[in-house]
Amino acid sequence: MAVRGFFYNATDLNDKEHMYNGQDMNEDKAPFYKEGVAYGHLQVTAPGGTMEVTVDGGTRTGYAYINLHTIHNTAQLTLTLSQASGTLPRIDRIVLRNDETERKPSIYVLEGAFSSNPQAPELVNNDVIQEKSLARVYVAAGAVEITQADITDERPDKTVCGFIGSQFEELDFSQWSAQFNKWFSSEKKAVEKDHAAFIKEYTAMVQQFQTERTAQWDEWFTAKQEQLAGDVAGKLQLQIDGLRTKVHNMAHKVNVAYLLETIQAAVTVTLTNITTGTVQTAAITENGIGFYITEAGDYTLETNMESVMVTPKRLSIDYMDLMHTTTVSLREGTNMAYIGNYMGTYLLKESEV
Structure with a gap:
């Protein structure tokens, strides 16, 4: 039969299909075990004092x-080795043998040759x-x-023995x-196809x-070329002047305010540029009045009333901010001068004249 199963009961002595022999019994184990010695079994030892091993x-x-x-091997087995040579050594083997012709196993001494x-010996x-x-x-x-x-x-040596294994x-x-x-391979091809489609779409988008x-840039650049054609410096200056007109007309203006409510009379305030000697004088009240200045530098600020400023x-105005309106105010008892804008009030560097 092409397909066999182990083992089924026979219906009677004439049921040849379900008759088994020793080979059938052995083949039943073939898919499951590797041949060799059961682990730890059939160890060879020497009791000593004789030419015997067990x-x-x-x-x-x-x-x-x-x-x-x-x-x-149902019981411990004792084997006797042949007499040694007086001049040369040899190597024997203790061998487990299976003989299919004799249909039986054995354990014996396989004797080697004397040699320097x-x-x-070969198995x-x-x-x-x-x-x-x-x-x-x-x-x-x-x-x-x-x-x-x-x-x-x-x-343990698989080349000459080995242990039984699965x-x-x-x-x-x-x-x-x-x-x-x-x-x-099939999935890879599908992914590569999707990736190629994505790259194509992405490339088209880019x-x-x-x-x-590029078209927007070319349009803008062409317009700028037309604007700058001819007298470039002149056109740039006109554009700068146009920007300046957009800055509030309070630029460069210092508003000096007298903030003491207890003094009702006007106070005369004098602003002097120490470097150029330019002098500006104005009378201020609580509502204040402004000075126009055009450059950073060192200034002196004084009033005609000691009760305001002795x-x-x-x-020291370190820089000119063309974009902001600045205010200088006097505060009672501090003997300090401040400069500020709509962002807040900032202390200026000041010293006694």
Whole structure:
């Protein structure tokens, strides 16, 4: 039959389809186990004092699995090694053997050759005989006993023995990888197609934006060229003058205000530019009056009433703000002069004349 199942009851002795043999029993384990020695089983040790070694056995330490056969060493086994050479060493192997022709397993000593550079003997592995090396035993020249130091455990070595393991220890994902790669390739193509469409649309948008902005720039630049054609300096000056007319007519104007409500009479205030000697005089009341100044510099400010300001005050106007109206005011008892605008009031540098 092409498809078989293990195991079904036979209806009677003539039910050939449901008759099984030893090979069927063995094949039932094949998908699940890797062959070798059960972990910790069949250890080779040397009791010492003789040329003997022992191999563990029993229900807890005597199992192996070779060529689909479960092998059980039911009791501890003692093996005797051949006599040593008086001049040359050799290496023997303790071997677990499965023989399909004899249809039975065995454990025996596979003896190596005497040599100044001894090598372990080769194992046999074919369709009929399969061998696993449990241990190497070094037989020194003139040796009369085997010690534990002479024994090398080979059970962990997968090349000559190995431990029984699950067939699922290393999973093969090649089938799933092939399916995933096919799906990923399809998705990649779709994403690349969408990306190409986006780049095309984005590029068109950028080009349209650049075209529109270029046209706007060209229009503005052409207009400026026409404005600046001919007498460039003159046209620029006219534009500057036009801007100046937009600045409130209080620019350069210093408003000096007498803020003492208790004094009703007018006070004469004199503003003198120390550097140029320009003098401006005005009478002010609580409503104040203004002086026009045209340059920064050091000024003296004085009144004709000691009750308002005993001594002249010196003001340093560090810069001229053409965009703001400034106010200088006198305050009772402070002997200080202030300058400010609609943004607030700022203390000017001042000193006694």
